[in-house]
Amino acid sequence: MADLGRPERLQIMVSGEELEALENWRYERRMPSRAAAVRELLRLGLAAEGFPVSGQGIKSRDFGVLDPDSEGSENGPD
Numbered sequence: 001m002a003d004l005g006r007p008e009r010l011q012i013m014v015s016g017e018e019l020e021a022l023e024n025w026r027y028e029r030r031m032p033s034r035a036a037a038v039r040e041l042l043r044l045g046l047a048a049e050g051f052p053v054s055g056q057g058i059k060s061r062d063f064g065v066l067d068p069d070s071e072g073s074e075n076g077p078d
Contacts, residue, residue, distance in 0.1 A: 012038075 014022070026037035043053045 022034065022037055022041075025031075025041070026034065029037070029040075031037040031040065046053050
């Protein structure tokens with residue numbers, strides 16, 4: 001198994017409604033995976049409660065669908 005810098009595994013159970021909300025949030029932000037979306041929501045929630053989590057080790061291709069160095073990326077989303 002490749003070392004991804006994430007040695008801990010966390011398994012959770014969610015309701016159908018929670019899964020649908022997660023998937024909708026993920027697709028609107030073009031997140032590459034459910035795991036990336038859950039990690040980002042966890043980071044955002046902790047930061048909102050005053051527990052900032054460093055962005056160190058963020059992968060899942062850093063959440064983007066397009067390469068940040070690709071043409072046209074300097075303008076960002078509208």
